[in-house]
Amino acid sequence: MGLVVLKFGGTSVSTVDKIGKTADQAIYEKKQGNKVIVVVSAMGKSTDKLVAMAEEISEAPDKREMDMLLSTGEQITIALLAMTLKEKGHDAISYTGWQAGIETEAVHSNARIADIDSARIESALDAGQIVVVAGFQGFTTDGEITTLGRGGSDTTAVAIASALNAVKCAICTDVVGVFTTDPRYVKKAQKLEQITYDEMLELANLGAGVLHPRSVEYAKNFRIPLEVRASHEQVPGTMIEEDLTMENTKVVRGIAFEDQITRVTSHWKQKEAMRVSKVFTKLAENNIDVDIIIQGITGLGHGNLSFTIKTSALLATLAVLEESKELLQIEKLESEQDLAKVSIVGSGMVSNPGVAAQMFEALTENNIPIKMISTSEIKVSTVVPARKMVEAAQVLHDQFELDK
Known part of the structure; x- marks a missing residue:
């Protein structure tokens, strides 16, 4: 028992039905006696739609205003998920990036997280609530809204897990784990049970789209055990950690x-x-x-x-x-x-x-x-x-x- 952070990407919350299944995963962890934080992305392709609308107005939209616009996508998801959890009989509260205390550097569209004031999150957890946090966004010391760039929700989840000493941070996706290569193209690809931070960081930087490189870097620096697993199934995924067991030490892993x-x-x-x-x-x-x-x-x-x-x-x-x-x-x-x-x-x-x-x-x-x-x-x-x-x-x- 302890604190568990779950992160769900856009495809995992793309419909109200999928949001319901996401809520079930949070409830499962809660019933195991864990405190639960859920970090979510915008629904489906909604971020792409917001970008397209902005580009209809301007070929080069102002970055500050783009951050204001794009941050609304996650706000919709967190509100719907918190409502769903309450409807299923579990107290929950949703927080935007600034409400969750996620402070970033003063850079629009690709900011890095500078600090997390977790007091508000901890208070809600102590009150027995499931906390739902908007990924991808934060705020500056001047009160400006910022975004972390594509894949930033992964980083949000890992950073929160680090700040609150979570026992587990699970990145829940539409795949069941990290594979030896892309199974869409190589039919013999196998799911890895374990992989090191360094190996995952290389694969992420080389184009493997399962995790954002910055989130892996963050996990490595703060030694946060990561699991990549399927969004709506309780099956083991791939553990990303410092050391491998002897049976998982092939020369080439991916x-x-x-x-x-x-x-x-x-x-x-x-x-x-x-x-x-x-x-x-x-x-x-x-x-x-x-x-x-x-x-x-x-x-x-x-x-x-x-x-x-x-x-x-x-x-x-x-x-x-x-x-x-x-x-x-x-x-x-x-x-x-x-x-x-x-x-x-x-x-x-x-x-x-x-x-x-x-x-x-x-x-x-x-x-x-x-x-x-x-x-x-x-x-x-x-x-x-x-x-x-x-x-x-x-x-x-x-x-x-x-x-x-």
Whole structure:
């Protein structure tokens, strides 16, 4: 017995019927003798609808007003869920981000949580109420409403669990846990019973959409045990924690992949020495995220710099580099679209140096071209043609026997 935090995403509360099932999960935990906090997102696609309405008015809506608008989505959900709980005979109270004491930095649309004043939540819990909190939002010391960016409800739940020393924080989704890879594309994908914070953080950053990376980072920093499980079923999910039991220590634990990747290559004459650091400074100044980077020098007095970006950022990237061509000493720019990134992740790779070679050999044997490579202690990423993305994931899933 203790405090349990449950988080439900938009698909889990998309209808009144699903809100009823969400209420049942909270009631189940309450009947186990736990104090219960439920963090919820906006219903279904309501946030997307609010964004679309704002964009009908302005191509670049004011960020403060967008936060005011988008925060209303969660308010609808928390009120309906609290009403449902009361109708089912359990006292409940709903709180917006500021009512729950979730203080953030003064940044609109992508704020980070700075502090949580949990007094009001604790008072309600002590009174025996189920507390329903709006995810995704908070407030500044100046009283401004802020939002945490997409996936921010995960972070809200983990932060509250940390602030109140919860015994469990469950992220309840439309999947039954974290899989070795996306089961929609790789039929042999298996649910993992356990995964480390570091492995989950890598998978989240690499495009696995089960959890928001910031929430995993928060859980790791504050050692909050996380469970990813199905929203409306009482079945074990995947535990995310610091250490694994011996039977769960495979070298490679998961495979992540994402398409819509573009490689940008800039060329320069070696004698002019393109200012590499300034290239990335310029891109950072324009909020363009760069991923894999490769620099090369040919024997013909020329050099090049290649890096990957999201395809959606291509026009902005080329515009920035073209504008600064002379300053950066760039001779020519090229881009290659229709690429994808496929990555293997596993803490065991630190002590197994042959893993990368296995990966490259498997891809090569299956005629999957490798365009770029990036490695870290627990990850190896390759860039491949987008048309080969799913095949690459399937090949690697078989190679590392993740279905066993």
